[in-house]
Amino acid sequence: MVIETAIYENTQAADPDANVLSLQDDSFQGFGDMVDGIMAMAERHLERLNHRQRETCPASELVVGMQCGGSDAFSGVTANPAVGYATDLIVRAGGSVMFSEVTEVRDAIHLLTPRAINEEVGRALIEQMQWYDDYLSQGQADRSANPSPGNKRGGLSNVVEKALGSVIKSGTSPIVDVIGPGERLRRRGLTFAATPASDFICGTLQLAAGMNLQVFTTGRGTPYGLSMVPVLKVASNTALAQRWHDLIDLDAGRIASGQSSIEDMGWELFHLILEVASGRQQAAADRLGIHNDLVLFNPAPVT
Structure with a gap:
């Protein structure tokens, strides 16, 4: 299995100052000169980008972030299990997958710790849960805001039900590492990247960790997207996929109707x-x- 990706020569490594422009440079005579300098640098970058060529890469170069938002009662039985199956396929191909959202896995952590590759990773999982509990406590907040009102309108009754649906996105592969918010990915395989459950913060922190594609499941719908990496939207129900025909990339609701299996x-x-x-x-x-x-993750309590 291979993918094709665009590459271009990295001249920054040869000249660390090539991408630095100082507005205090003595050569700039006024603001107009500064703008001209910025535009000239932009032209140099565009010239480099225009020389990009695709090359064949193995699927093991994939770094995929898995996230859910606007979940409903179908999320844990259609879209998220399908994502979990795809997670295992990526890991089997030698690629890397991140799953996140601390408050949405908190009540299913007992299902994750046995999958840790060693005691150190297992302890790190528990420590991230404790850190978040302390963070919410310091902000005088609890986890009652999760599930959200929209989740409840979609049929989710409590956070345990939501947690079971959330962790299934991680598939069945061993958990090889745990990283903190915004830390860079260190190992190939399945990693728990600790982030808040907020769609925008989770996506930003997974991006900072090094993902090059994200899969986002939703039952209620959300226009969430990232400009730096593709975000594939997977609908948990066919009604949403049909209503948002131009926003949804894959209709996992076909599992509920019997048209497709989780494996397929x-x-x-x-x-x-x-x-x-x-x-x-x-x-x-x-x-x-x-x-x-x-x-970015901020000091205010984010449930």
Whole structure:
């Protein structure tokens, strides 16, 4: 299995100052000169980018982030299990997968610790749960805001039900590492990247960790998207997929109707990931140009 990716020569490594422009440079005579200097640098970058060529890469170079948002009662039985199956396929191919959202796995942590490759990783999982509990306590907040009102309208009754649906996105592969918010990925395989459950913060922190594609499941719908990596939207129910026909990339609701199995949908998602990563197909959010701002983890309590 291979993907095709664009590369270009990295001249920054040869000259660390090539991408640095100082507005205090004595050669700049006024603000107009500064703008001209910035535009000249931009032209040099564009020239480099225009020389990009695709090369064949193995699927093991994939770094995929898995996330859910606007979940409903179908998420844990259709979209998220299909994502979990695709997660195992990526790991089996030698690639890397991150799953996150501390408050949405908190009540299913007992299902994750036995999958840790060693005691150190298992302890790290527990420590991240404790850190978040302390963080919420310091902000005088609890986890009652999760599930959200929208989740409840979609049929989710409590956080345990939501947690069971959330952790299934991680598939069945061993958990090889745990990283803190925004830390860079260290190992190939399945990693728990600790982040808040907020769509925008989780996506930003997974991006900072090094993902090059994200899979986002939803039952209620959300226009969430990232400009720096493709975001594939997987609908948990066919009604949403049909209503948002130009926003959804894959309809996992076909599992509930008996038209597809979890295994078949997992394979379909895996092949879609390869197609989008190779540039042969475009994510719906990219076609429409829907991209939200990056949002960093902040001191305020985020449940």
